[in-house]
Amino acid sequence: MFKHLFKLIWNKKKQNFLLMSEILISFLVIFAVFTLMAYYYNNYKKPMGLDYENVWVVNYNNAYATKSTDSLNTYYETLRQTLKAMPQVSELSFCSDNVPFSQNTWQGGMTVKGKKIDHINEFAVEDSYDKTLNLKIIEGRWFNKGDAVAKNKPIVINDELKEEIFGNEPAVGKLIGDDADKNKMRVIGVIQGVKIKGDYLPSGYGQYQRADTGSFHGFGKIMIKVTPDADAAFEGHLYKTLANYMKNSDIEIEHLTNKRTSTNYFSVVPIIVLSIVSCFLIINVALGLFGVLWYNINKRRGEIGLRRAIGATGKSVSGQLVSESMLVATLSLIVGTFFAVQFPLLNVFNLQAGIYITAIILSIIFIYLLVLVCSLYPGKQAAAIYPAVALHEE
Amino acid sequence: MLKNYFKIAIAVLRRRKFFTFISLFGISFTLTILLVLTAFIDKVVGDNYPDRKRDRSLYINRLEQKGKDMSMSGALSYYFLSHYAGSMKTPVKMTIFSGFGGTNTYVNNKKIAVDYKYTDANYWDILEYDFLEGKAFTKQQVDNAEKVAVISEDIKKAYFGDVASVVGKFIEADNVKYRVIGVVKDIPITSYMTYSQIYLPYTVSKTDYKDKGYGGGYSAILLANSSADVQKMHDEYEQLVKRIPITTKGISVMYSHANSYLASYVDTGREDQSGVILVITVLGTFVFLFMLLPTLNLVNINITRIMERSSEIGVRKAFGASSKTLVYQFIVENIILTLLGGIIGIVLAFIAIQILNNANLIPNLVLSVNLMVLFIGLIICLVFGLISGVYPAWRMSKLNVVTALKAQ
Numbered sequence: 001m002f003k004h005l006f007k008l009i010w011n012k013k014k015q016n017f018l019l020m021s022e023i024l025i026s027f028l029v030i031f032a033v034f035t036l037m038a039y040y041y042n043n044y045k046k047p048m049g050l051d052y053e054n055v056w057v058v059n060y061n062n063a064y065a066t067k068s069t070d071s072l073n074t075y076y077e078t079l080r081q082t083l084k085a086m087p088q089v090s091e092l093s094f095c096s097d098n099v100p101f102s103q104n105t106w107q108g109g110m111t112v113k114g115k116k117i118d119h120i121n122e123f124a125v126e127d128s129y130d131k132t133l134n135l136k137i138i139e140g141r142w143f144n145k146g147d148a149v150a151k152n153k154p155i156v157i158n159d160e161l162k163e164e165i166f167g168n169e170p171a172v173g174k175l176i177g178d179d180a181d182k183n184k185m186r187v188i189g190v191i192q193g194v195k196i197k198g199d200y201l202p203s204g205y206g207q208y209q210r211a212d213t214g215s216f217h218g219f220g221k222i223m224i225k226v227t228p229d230a231d232a233a234f235e236g237h238l239y240k241t242l243a244n245y246m247k248n249s250d251i252e253i254e255h256l257t258n259k260r261t262s263t264n265y266f267s268v269v270p271i272i273v274l275s276i277v278s279c280f281l282i283i284n285v286a287l288g289l290f291g292v293l294w295y296n297i298n299k300r301r302g303e304i305g306l307r308r309a310i311g312a313t314g315k316s317v318s319g320q321l322v323s324e325s326m327l328v329a330t331l332s333l334i335v336g337t338f339f340a341v342q343f344p345l346l347n348v349f350n351l352q353a354g355i356y357i358t359a360i361i362l363s364i365i366f367i368y369l370l371v372l373v374c375s376l377y378p379g380k381q382a383a384a385i386y387p388a389v390a391l392h393e394e
Numbered sequence: 395m396l397k398n399y400f401k402i403a404i405a406v407l408r409r410r411k412f413f414t415f416i417s418l419f420g421i422s423f424t425l426t427i428l429l430v431l432t433a434f435i436d437k438v439v440g441d442n443y444p445d446r447k448r449d450r451s452l453y454i455n456r457l458e459q460k461g462k463d464m465s466m467s468g469a470l471s472y473y474f475l476s477h478y479a480g481s482m483k484t485p486v487k488m489t490i491f492s493g494f495g496g497t498n499t500y501v502n503n504k505k506i507a508v509d510y511k512y513t514d515a516n517y518w519d520i521l522e523y524d525f526l527e528g529k530a531f532t533k534q535q536v537d538n539a540e541k542v543a544v545i546s547e548d549i550k551k552a553y554f555g556d557v558a559s560v561v562g563k564f565i566e567a568d569n570v571k572y573r574v575i576g577v578v579k580d581i582p583i584t585s586y587m588t589y590s591q592i593y594l595p596y597t598v599s600k601t602d603y604k605d606k607g608y609g610g611g612y613s614a615i616l617l618a619n620s621s622a623d624v625q626k627m628h629d630e631y632e633q634l635v636k637r638i639p640i641t642t643k644g645i646s647v648m649y650s651h652a653n654s655y656l657a658s659y660v661d662t663g664r665e666d667q668s669g670v671i672l673v674i675t676v677l678g679t680f681v682f683l684f685m686l687l688p689t690l691n692l693v694n695i696n697i698t699r700i701m702e703r704s705s706e707i708g709v710r711k712a713f714g715a716s717s718k719t720l721v722y723q724f725i726v727e728n729i730i731l732t733l734l735g736g737i738i739g740i741v742l743a744f745i746a747i748q749i750l751n752n753a754n755l756i757p758n759l760v761l762s763v764n765l766m767v768l769f770i771g772l773i774i775c776l777v778f779g780l781i782s783g784v785y786p787a788w789r790m791s792k793l794n795v796v797t798a799l800k801a802q
Contacts, residue, residue: 018697022690029687059496061601236500243569248600250568252497252507269755280423281687287416288691294412295698 005320005327019292020332026285027336027367033278034359034366035343035351036271040200042355049158049194049203050100051134052256054230057099058222058242059252072216079245083222086238088230093132094211094219096124100133100196101259108207110178112165120161120205121196124215129208130191132225140172140189143210152186158193158206185209198263223256282370289374293325297378304382305390314383321382325375326368333364396726403727407734410699414731417695420688421735421778422742428681429743429771430750433761435677438584439659440766444521445588449621451520452628452652453587454479455613458665461644467663469493470650471610472596472603478638479652484627485616489516492599492611494590497568499553506552508567509583511590512599518544520617521588528561528576531595539597543572547580548758549591567592568600582759587613587659608641608648616652628652685778692782700724700790707790708799717791724787725780732779740771 009016064075076094083089097104098121109118129135130142138159147154152175162171177184193203211219226234235253243251297304304317340360344353407414442448454475458467475490482488491513499506518530523544531542543565545553554560564571572594581589596603601611618627631652640648649665651658660669700707707720740763747761 015697018690018694022687022694025687025690029683231503232500232505233503235505236503239498239500240569250495250497250600252495253505277427277684280427281684284416284420284423284688284691287419288694291413291416292694292698295702 005324008324009328016328020328022285023329024332024336027333027363029278030363030366031340031359033274034362035356038355038358039351043202044199049192052260054226054228055256056224056226057254060246060249069214076216088226088234089224090227091128091132091225093126093128093223095221095223097220099221099223100194101263117164120207123208124211125208126211132223136192138190138192142189147210152184154188154210155185156189156191156208157187158191158203160193160203161205162190198260198267200267286370286374293375294378297382301385301390304385305387308387309391318379318383321379322375325371329367329371333367399723399726403730413695413699417692417731418735418738420691421732422739424688425736425739425771426742426746428774429767430746432770433747433763433767436767437761439656444523446522447617448655450618450624452616453655453658454652455658456661456663457608458649459645460647464644466609468609469611469613471605471607472612473606474608475612475614478634479614482630484618484623484630486619487516487520487617488614489520490514490612490614491517499567501553508549508591510567510592510594512594512596514596520615524579526577527559530576536595536597541572541598542575544576544578544593545574546578546591550577580758582756584756584759689781693785696782696786697789700786707793708795711795721787721791725783728783729779732775736775
């Protein structure tokens, strides 16, 4: 049966070649879209890792002109006390520019046991950082005052980095750092990865270091957790307080909820545009397939009539036509899958193999469904051909 | 002859309405997407409000400092631009202005997020903003560090509400009160070099513009006497940058260029990676892949259509029409079909653009189908028609007279 179908397809190889290349390219387009969607979904279902509601971010530029670290510390500690005295402020933390949902990143890399790990997000944080964002501590603890005197610099990492370095083993108490580096840092805690680039992108590797005495030189943001009753009037008041205190600085207050929305917007809009475009492409291809199949069947009326005359049922005629087109689809899917499989094999774009495999399976199902739907009606039409009429035309 | 082909084409189109629909759908939809894309690109990089003198302007907005283990890239300091770029001979005028930064202002317990930008007085001569009321600040006002502001229409509405004139009123931004002296037409944020909502004299800047470091937050536009001088101005700046002493430790080489608008718009911030080439590659790949599917589809359908007419071809061949004439006829037919699809596509693009404009995805970015976009659409249409017409026509022309007639 299959051999026979192959022969039929081979006899019209020129025509089928175009059809096949069209299916092949549609498969690749769909594969790309599904990969992106699977990637986004995979990230989306992971927990956020922080509470962003009621957290405000104050941007300031460090305009307090002093070279002395001591007076700088006093300057900002006074500000901290002023802010903490406000009833609406429940927690606050000065931090480096790479707050969640911002465009800023600080990244570094290290070589551990001969393996290079790149793109580690580095954060300089204070002891109050975890409470401000309500981070989930999986293992160990967050920083406290006692860490200032530790022999090895204490460090908190996120679960993704822990998995990369230690696998399933516990990380707390171990020393990490570049292989060449003698001053290694001691892991004191592991937190759940924080999706700093929004709901749809992964948390990436994260490494948190405790702010030391000179850190205020490099800070430019304050994260403030406010009580739920903090309103615009309070925000205005907070703004005035900050602006009056930091006279030489530009102040801006942003809300993490809004920042999250706009960050998500930048990930979602491209995929919406891509989906709409590929949707129309697929409609286009489907119509084309439908048209070509329909025409082919009309041209083969004689052949079909003959088959009916010698006893084939309508069902088997339509079955033959549908399986013929499915076979054409299979041939191009084999070629397409060959290309698609290269992505997980060669580890292109550093995505998990599972994402690609899901995308390949989904795209194969999609293309089969598409071809099936497009060939059902022409097949049905073929089944309705009366042998007498068809043979008479001939 | 052409008229004859036209008649045949219309007759053929009407005979198989379903196929005609598929072809038209494919062509018009593809064209719609491409037209919207070109309209967007045209608006983002082609719209020359407010810098109408682009043909004789050069833009400096990046300085890359590189050493063995470190590299920095970013905007420049006021000092660098005024001291070095300001010493150039060729430019007739130069303006230095900062990038836009964000701040908040609070009116009646309502928060307004505003973007502000510092400029000098030349800014208003080189860039031709449309003033809805008032005027720009002068050199005198800049030198005196007067707290004056030119604001955009958007912020006027948001801050003052629906009032006729706001010139002379005070606007508070970043806890400082500025006297409004002018209101200008809005600019979309995509024109990031000139976009802002409040324009202030650089002398009132809170951050120190006298800092002698090379990196900072400022950019400059150089204006030449005529477009013929632009190359000379470009070369002068290149020579100048080479001579600037390096003051930062660990830095061995500095790159900075005075570029045309387009080149500086897509600058990647890295010397070894040209933004222009990157953008062209990405866009080119997208357009190619995007057009490949509909084209293949059209080729497929066209083959089917043409083969259907094999008896007609056989008869014409039998009566002495050469393959060339037939190919010519089918290509003409196909181009007519594509142009028809093109007209539908333009209508669809027009509707899509209206919808996009109403959705207001990017504030103040108003897309429009202009002549340039239409022209590009027309070219795309013809290319499309040719590509999808040539192969089927070639296949058809190889058809044997006998085979063609026998199919009857």
